[in-house]
Amino acid sequence: TDECSVAGVVRAHLAAKDAGLPFVVGSEFALADGTRLLLYATDRETYGDLTQLITRGRRMSPKGTYLLTRDDVAELAPRCLAVGLPHQGARVDFPFRWLADVFPGRAWIGVGLFARSGDRAHLVAMHELAQSHGLPLIAAGDVHMHVRARRALQDTMTAIRLRTPLHECGYALFPNGERHLRSRARLATLYPRACLDATIDLAQRCTFSLDELRYEYPEEVVPPGTTPAGHLRQLVDAGLVRRYRRLDATPPEVRRMIEHELALIAELRYEPYFLTVHDIVAFARSKGILCQGRGSAANSAVCYALGITEVDPSRMSMLFERFISRERNEPPDIDVDFEHERREEVIQYIYAKYGRERAALAATLITYRPKSAVRDVGRALGLELAQVDRLTAMFAWWDGRAIDPARIREAGFDPANPVITRLTKLAGALQGFPRHLSQHVGGFVIARGLLERMVPVENAAMVDRTVIQWDKDDLDAMGLLKVDCLALGMLSAIRRALDMIGQLRGAPLAMQDIPAEDPAVYAMCQRADTVGVFQIESRAQQSMLPRLRPACFYDLVIEVAIVRPGPIQGGMVHPYLKRRQGKEAVTYPSPAVESVLKRTLGVPIFQEQVMQLAIVAAGFTPGESDQLRRSMAAWRRKGGLEKFEQRLIDGMGQRGLPEAFARQIYQQILGFGEYGFPESHSASFSLLVYVSAWLKHYHPAAFCAALINAQPMGFYAPSQLVQDARRHGVEIRNVDVTTSAWDCTLVKKGPGSIFPVAMKRVAAAPVENSTLAPCLRLGLRLVAGLSHAGVQRVVDARTTRPFADVADLAHRAQLDRRDLRALATAGALAALAGHRHAATWDVAGVEKLPPLLAGATFAEVAPTL
Secondary structure (H helix, E strand, O other): OEEOOOOOHHHHHHHHHHHOOOOOOEEEEEOOOOOEEEEEOOOHHHHHHHHHHHHHHHHOOOOOOOOOOHHHHHHHOOOOEEEEOOOOOOOOOOOHHHHHHHOOOOEEEEEOOOOOOOHHHHHHHHHHHHHHOOOOEEEOOOOOEOOHHHHHHHHHHHHHHHOOOHHHOHHHOOOOOOOEOOOHHHHHOOOOHHHHHHHHHHHHHOOOOHHHOOOOOOOOOOOOOOOHHHHHHHHHHHHHHHHHOOHHHOOHHHHHHHHHHHHHHHHHOOHHHHHHHHHHHHHHHHOOOOEEEEHHHHHOHHHHHOOOOOOOHHHOOOOHHHOOOOOOOOOOOEEEEEEOOOHHHHHHHHHHHHOOOOEEEEEEEEEOOHHHHHHHHHHHOOOOHHHHHHHHOOOOHHHOOOOOHHHHHHOOOOOOOHHHHHHHHHHHHOOOOEEEEEEEEEEEEEOOOOHHHOOOEEEOOOOOOEEEEEEHHHHHHHOOOOEEEEEEHHHHHHHHHHHHHHHHHOOOOOHHHOOOOOHHHHHHHHOOOOOOOOOOOOHHHHHHHHHHOOOOHHHHHHHHHHOOHHHHHOOOHHHHHHHHOOOOOOOOOOHHHHHHHHHHOOOOOOHHHHHHHHHHHHOOOHHHHHHHHHHHHHHHHHOOOHHHHHHHHHHHHHOOOOHHHHHHHHHHHHHHHHHOOOHHHHHHHHHHHHHHHHHHHHOHHHHHHHHHHOOOOOOOOHHHHHHHHHHOOOOEEOOOOOOOOOOOEEEOOOOOOOOOOOOOOOOOOOOOOOOOOOEEEOOHHHOOOOOHHHHHHHHHHHHHOOOOOHHHHHHHOOOOHHHHHHHHHOOOOHHHHOOHHHHHHHHHOOOOOOHHHOOOOOOOOOOOO
């Protein structure tokens, strides 16, 4: 049992099913008065009682702690089975009578015997007390490890939990290694037979299985008088009219996809899920929040019709089974990106609509990897912080899970040193262990009834956030609905740029107003002039752009996906480039393979292509191909791809494909294990690539301002973005305390430019870079060390009347020394004091006036500096 938690029960349940063992669900509690007890669920109702009790304890305390009283237990969980755990020597301080009264016929006194002095006396004392209160004794193992050999690791984990070196832990460590799974023969020599029989009785009364949990979708998304299927079809038809102007104008292939998807959705009864996501997206759009679905959902024509995704099915090759699979029988997973600055509005809308008792964020289970394991074990073994930092600095994610002695030697340590040897062994054993339970980036779980009766809910570290105790894999296993509300900085930047352009031209501009397939935009991308452009701004992407030379939207889809570890490790990049440049013939071993790989010149680049190849060339079912994809994504961490190797080779051989081709495909699949990109995901991102590139080409000032205002994001610092904008002919005006807002803004050209327009213009600069183009006024947000509250006071003060001088600014805006020095150093006081030196002198002379002289001004002779 975990303590006030069932975070591990889903994985335990699955492992027990695989092993053919019954699994008992329970939890351990230490109440506020020191009482310790175990509670076990016997059926679905008592499981709900248990999770509700855990929720109350966790919600009453900050993250990582809990607080429960006897009254809480008596109120919420009296139907559970209870085992009281008096400590050795306890006689009067344990509430035996309370336990018997609250759990009549369902309570035991747990006795743990661990080969310590006093065990016999403790057993006799507990027997007398239990008899006097009508409670039977039960053997309790307090198991902390499966074998005695894990004692050293158990002690180390105790030291990590207490954040104390091992040599200082003292009595916090167990005195011996008896808290492991002991054999029945060994237990028979320690406990009376009745105590052991009681454990069998308790276990047999616990018939509950997690398989009994039934998830129910929210009802609010279906209007009264309609069915989920009927309402979904109405929304889809309305969406098709919006997309294609008339329902009968929908392309036939799109209509076929829609019917196929709706039939499968109806068969699996997933309509409420799509309606829930549609409702969230509709709310965001009603508030002017840019959003776009991505990931596997972009394989769905229904999602396109509902406005969840923007990838046109008629322009892409879609594989719906990548999104929903009949064989997988799991809820679909829709990821929606929202502006990162406004996503909290969407999150709070979900909480408000469904209530915190029915909606919460999923958890993310963080496990130990080499770097974190070495850091925590090093501290537990008493290494100095500087030594731990040197050790961990040598590890990188590409090292895998092994702790290479060469890495330790590089850090200046001897791998043969006894302490380092112990550290290496313990850190290696700790790999994959849970480290802590974190908050998912945006995965919401929404239920029809009380969510806390299905899985406990607890406070997150962030204010106004609550999370459940299960992570994404657990949700998939239990079939719980999850909606990913993710944050994307580029959406914030695009929205800001569109707003600025719309204000400047006096008419709103939306993403759908941007013309598609503009040759000038692609020409800019081919020159790798992409600083700040979404996804293709990195050095690796900029080196690929002149070689791949994207000239249409699908080229961008390939560009986004090809510069990834998967295609690189799988050896797909060079063959594709050679075929694209005409240096290598494009060949296909069969027409079936050609139908899958024709759009990428015979080279598999996307996850969907690997899945389709498994179907058409090796005889996999769509569900089996999805299992292949999942194994691909996890094989570096868990293994499991080997079982598909022979199946692929045999399947392709039966269809006349050469073994060499089959093995080549398998090697490429192994490469995808590093990180293969789904085509649907790449297509969603490519839409934003094109929009951001168009904005950079035609409106560089607005694009630069939007990127700076949406910081932190992307690869480049504001200084680099400003330099790039100046190279594109944008006139940059420095931060000015008399005119600058918090954000960067666009202003019409006129006198007062601090930085002249760059004389050297980039080749083929857009027509808009003319004397009519706006200037970029840098915002006060760029002044290092300037407080946001100070900026707000400056803006409020100057709305009444302009500032006369630095002293006037300081007094009316109530700026402290730090804010004044920051403004002077940044040159933001130029309009009031001239150059930086004069501004610094003026700032030094500002004095806080007494109340009698508040508002008075004094004329002083300016020093000649």
